[in-house]
Amino acid sequence: xxxxxxxxxxxxxxxxxxxxxxxxxxxxxxxxxxxxxxxxxxxxxxxxxxxxxxxxxxxxxxxxxxxxxxxxxxxxxxxxxxxxxxxxxxxxxxxxxxxxxxxxxxxxxxxxxxxxxxxxxxxxxxxxxxxxxxxxxxxxxxxxxxxxxxxxxxxxxxxxxxxxxxxxxxxxxxxxxxxxxxxxxxxxxxxxxxxxxxxxxxxxxxxxxxxxxxxxxxxxxxxxxxxxxxxxxxxxxxxxxxxxxxxxxxxxxxxxxxxxxxxxxxxxxxxxxxxxxxxxxxxxxxxxxxxxxxxxxxxxxxxxxxxxxxxxxxxxxxxxxxxxxxxxxxxxxxxxxxxxxxxxxxxxxxxxxxxxxxxxxxxxxxxxxxxxxxxxxxxxxxxxxxxxxxxxxxxxxxxxxxxxxxxxxxxxxxxxxxxxxxxxxxxxxxxxxxxxxxxxxxxxxxxxxxxxxxxxxxxxxxxxxxxxxxxxxxxxxxxxxx
Amino acid sequence: xxxxxxxxxxxxxxxxxxxxxxxxxxxxxxxxxxxxxxxxxxxxxxxxxxxxxxxxxxxxxxxxxxxxxxxxxxxxxxxxxxxxxxxxxxxxxxxxxxxxxxxxxxxxxxxxxxxxxxxxxxxxxxxxxxxxxxxxxxxxxxxxxxxxxxxxxxxxxxxxxxxxxxxxxxxxxxxxxxxxxxxxxxxxxxxxxxxxxxxxxxxxxxxxxxxxxxxxxxxxxxxxxxxxxxxxxxxxxxxxxxxxxxxxxxxxxxxxxxxxxxxxxxxxxxxxxxxxxxxxxxxxxxxxxxxxxxxxxxxxxxxxxxxxxxxxxxxxxxxxxxxxxxxxxxxxxxxxxxxxxxxxxxxxxxxxxxxxxxxxxxxxxxxxxxxxxxxxxxxxxxxxxxxxxxxxxxxxxxxxxxxxxxxxxxxxxxxxxxxxxxxxxxxx
Numbered sequence: 001x002x003x004x005x006x007x008x009x010x011x012x013x014x015x016x017x018x019x020x021x022x023x024x025x026x027x028x029x030x031x032x033x034x035x036x037x038x039x040x041x042x043x044x045x046x047x048x049x050x051x052x053x054x055x056x057x058x059x060x061x062x063x064x065x066x067x068x069x070x071x072x073x074x075x076x077x078x079x080x081x082x083x084x085x086x087x088x089x090x091x092x093x094x095x096x097x098x099x100x101x102x103x104x105x106x107x108x109x110x111x112x113x114x115x116x117x118x119x120x121x122x123x124x125x126x127x128x129x130x131x132x133x134x135x136x137x138x139x140x141x142x143x144x145x146x147x148x149x150x151x152x153x154x155x156x157x158x159x160x161x162x163x164x165x166x167x168x169x170x171x172x173x174x175x176x177x178x179x180x181x182x183x184x185x186x187x188x189x190x191x192x193x194x195x196x197x198x199x200x201x202x203x204x205x206x207x208x209x210x211x212x213x214x215x216x217x218x219x220x221x222x223x224x225x226x227x228x229x230x231x232x233x234x235x236x237x238x239x240x241x242x243x244x245x246x247x248x249x250x251x252x253x254x255x256x257x258x259x260x261x262x263x264x265x266x267x268x269x270x271x272x273x274x275x276x277x278x279x280x281x282x283x284x285x286x287x288x289x290x291x292x293x294x295x296x297x298x299x300x301x302x303x304x305x306x307x308x309x310x311x312x313x314x315x316x317x318x319x320x321x322x323x324x325x326x327x328x329x330x331x332x333x334x335x336x337x338x339x340x341x342x343x344x345x346x347x348x349x350x351x352x353x354x355x356x357x358x359x360x361x362x363x364x365x366x367x368x369x370x371x372x373x374x375x376x377x378x379x380x381x382x383x384x385x386x387x388x389x390x391x392x393x394x395x396x397x398x399x400x401x402x403x404x405x406x407x408x409x410x411x412x413x414x415x416x417x418x419x420x421x422x423x424x425x426x427x428x429x430x431x432x433x434x435x436x437x438x439x440x441x442x443x444x445x446x447x448x449x450x451x452x453x454x455x456x457x458x459x460x461x462x463x464x465x466x467x468x469x470x471x472x473x474x475x476x477x478x479x480x481x482x
Numbered sequence: 483x484x485x486x487x488x489x490x491x492x493x494x495x496x497x498x499x500x501x502x503x504x505x506x507x508x509x510x511x512x513x514x515x516x517x518x519x520x521x522x523x524x525x526x527x528x529x530x531x532x533x534x535x536x537x538x539x540x541x542x543x544x545x546x547x548x549x550x551x552x553x554x555x556x557x558x559x560x561x562x563x564x565x566x567x568x569x570x571x572x573x574x575x576x577x578x579x580x581x582x583x584x585x586x587x588x589x590x591x592x593x594x595x596x597x598x599x600x601x602x603x604x605x606x607x608x609x610x611x612x613x614x615x616x617x618x619x620x621x622x623x624x625x626x627x628x629x630x631x632x633x634x635x636x637x638x639x640x641x642x643x644x645x646x647x648x649x650x651x652x653x654x655x656x657x658x659x660x661x662x663x664x665x666x667x668x669x670x671x672x673x674x675x676x677x678x679x680x681x682x683x684x685x686x687x688x689x690x691x692x693x694x695x696x697x698x699x700x701x702x703x704x705x706x707x708x709x710x711x712x713x714x715x716x717x718x719x720x721x722x723x724x725x726x727x728x729x730x731x732x733x734x735x736x737x738x739x740x741x742x743x744x745x746x747x748x749x750x751x752x753x754x755x756x757x758x759x760x761x762x763x764x765x766x767x768x769x770x771x772x773x774x775x776x777x778x779x780x781x782x783x784x785x786x787x788x789x790x791x792x793x794x795x796x797x798x799x800x801x802x803x804x805x806x807x808x809x810x811x812x813x814x815x816x817x818x819x820x821x822x823x824x825x826x827x828x829x830x831x832x833x834x835x836x837x838x839x840x841x842x843x844x845x846x847x848x849x850x851x852x853x854x855x856x857x858x859x860x861x862x863x864x865x866x867x868x869x870x871x872x873x874x875x876x877x878x879x880x881x882x883x884x885x886x887x888x889x890x891x892x893x894x895x896x897x898x899x900x901x902x903x904x905x906x907x908x909x910x
Contacts, residue, residue, distance in 0.1 A: 396839035405834040414821045417850040424836050424843040
């Protein structure tokens with residue numbers, strides 16, 4: 001045991017691998033938020049009038065709102081005036097034409113992160129719209145996408161090139177006044193991805209954006225809008241890492257998915273932002289609003305997430321199942337360690353006939369962390385024969401961590417059926433004994449058991465992500481037994 | 483933002499019944515604390531689904547008049563105590579005369595006992611979770627103080643009939659405190675009934691403390707008329723190896739709510755909470771339960787079933803809270819709901835809050851309708867559709883009704899359930 005203990009201790013001390021800061025001169029606003037900041041932001045981005053109006057409307061709504069305090073998390077108040085609302089890597093030209101023009105420092109950063117951006121992008125077969133801080137720097141694989149008619153570009157570009165789509169759909173799923181953080185995001189969002197899949201198109205590759213928070217004290221306010229038109233399909237990957245920082249960084253993203261008739265969107269996330277150190281110092285505040293509107297009949301949305309990072313996670317990817325026969329899925333693994341806090345789950349709002357949803361949530365808490373599932377399943381009066389199945393399991397590792405389940409179930413239709421079950425358990429001594437007896441060390445045994453616990457979710461991830469997720473879990477868990 | 487409405491000051495003026503000084507002091511102290519208490523709104527987490535049914539108009543604030551009447555004509559077998567509009571009627575009551583068991587009304591307590599009681603009242607209920615239970619403490623006009631000496635055993639159930647006479651608009655505040663000594667045993671049946679048609683409010687609070695090895699069975703039947711808003715709360719604190727067994731039967735009304743809070747404070751304590759709720763018409767019923775596992779090695783088992791028909795609204799919120807270091811806790815919660823009509827609504831929230839790792843906790847919740855295949859099975863064997871519906875609905879709920887250990891309550895419940903089913907499946 002002494003031997004394992006030593007190994008375990010070594011692993012506990014292992015520092016966050018992706019913690020480094022790229023030294024690039026950033027064009028950064030003074031901290032603070034007011035209407036002028038929003039006007040300047042909008043001007044820098046050369047936005048059309050309607051965007052500025054939209055931002056200001058959101059800002060005014062935000063001013064009237066109170067910060068929500070219902071989540072099961074505990075953190076010092078965020079001073080929104082101490083945050084800088086714009087930061088972009090310094091640009092030599094207005095636009096970058098090819099990878100050669102990209103700042104080599106930046107490329108090095110991506111290299112360290114293992115992002116397949118250069119030729120690796122080709123090998124991996126992934127089109128990467130890499131967001132470095134707030135401005136999309138380089139985008140690859142545009143051609144095959146263009147051939148298919150798929151629009152995949154930074155949202156700041158979409159505002160100019162496709163204003164009709166932006167006007168129609170931006171804020172249609174998450175209105176500007178939806179909640180405190182969504183309103184803030186709508187007012188100051190820096191950039192993000194825009195995807196439009198035309199009618200009948202199956203997106204030829206998996207789309208992917210790597211977010212990365214850099215530059216100290218810069219809040220990151222991403223905005224993603226994905227529209228899947230009739231009979232289309234797209235799989236979208238989102239993954240995150242962030243450099244080590246002592247001060248808490250705020251991240252309030254909004255993701256909107258619009259799914260029309262017979263269309264399908266698969267949205268996968270691996271989130272591994274800096275979770276703070278062993279004493280709970282630092283780390284990212286991750287307050288995200290993600291929502292999908294299944295407007296069309298027979299539409300389908302599937303959210304898969306692996307959450308291992310962030311000091312505080314506050315995130316509920318939701319589906320509004322408006323179209324008849326639409327389907328919503330939510331697969332989640334949330335792992336918390338040290339002093340991390342997570343309050344995450346989903347909302348399935350059934351409005352159309354024969355809508356169905358599945359929720360599989362696996363929460364793992366270790367150390368002194370707190371992990372809560374909070375979900376809503378709602379059947380409106382029109383949700384004839386709707387169906388939901390929910391399973392949330394929690395695994396506790398160590399006697400100072402906490403796991404919670406807060407499922408809200410509301411039904412107004414007698415033909416709708418909902419089933420919810422939840423269990424809480426620990427890695428049992430028997431399981432450990434069985435593994436140890438067969439010569440598997442404690443560390444590996446826990447990793448194996450946890451991987452088994454999460455398998456249902458991992459199998460929903462695209463292959464590249466599944467590998468990454470398994471590794472992530474292993475690294476994050478190391479040091480939690482002993 | 484509009485300020486939230488507060489509790490009308492009219493509610494803070496208690497009636498004129500005489501009580502020992504320590505209890506009067508407690509009452510005015512609680513009243514002062516309630517001044518300007520914001521009323522629950524949709525944003526109040528534990529009133530999310532029910533605040534819209536709560537109507538605390540000033541007319542309800544008046545204490546209902548107390549008449550020295552003979553009590554309800556009920557053929558209650560065995561021991562019974564009758565409350566009329568929150569005040570005990572000694573003439574109508576039949577006290578048990580058993581060694582070690584003392585049953586006293588609040589008005590009869592001497593000062594030392596009354597101050598002892600004043601110290602203990604409200605200790606079992608978390609003010610935040612059951613905020614309106616505090617209204618009872620500011621308003622009660624009488625109550626029942628039941629003390630069981632160590633080893634004392636009450637041989638038959640004790641019925642406490644709380645009758646509300648809605649001859650005029652107003653409110654009543656029945657109160658019971660049970661102190662069960664070491665290894666004592668008691669079965670307490672609370673029945674809430676009403677007369678008259680004026681809109682009234684019943685705000686009832688019952689508290690139990692169980693010493694080591696005590697066994698308490700509590701049966702609670704809320705079956706008042708359509709004009710009665712009922713805000714009830716039951717608080718329980720359990721010491722080592724004590725057992726608390728609860729059976730709650732609730733029939734809907736304009737606003738019905740029962741908060742049940744159990745604290746398992748020492749190892750070996752265990753509790754079983756069963757609940758049945760039936761709502762129809764435009765009725766409402768809300769059950770909020772909290773089980774706190776404070777000490778290691780405690781067990782809890784909770785089963786609640788709701789049936790909602792017509793345009794009615796049933797709510798269940800069950801919370802299991804495992805404190806840090808409450809290792810080896812076992813907690814199980816099951817909540818099944820039958821939604822018989824699309825106009826009706828069922829909201830349920832089974833919560834787990836866990837701060838210890840070596841525990842076994844599970845909860846399950848379902849909402850659905852009668853199983854079509856089961857109906858088909860019965861119909862294909864010559865049972866008519868209505869009968870099939872009746873059978874299956876009864877089967878859904880009977881599992882719990884049959885567990886009620888007091889026959890007369892089982893019978894009353896059966897009769898009410900039959901009525902409900904007759905009305906619900908009339909046109910079907």
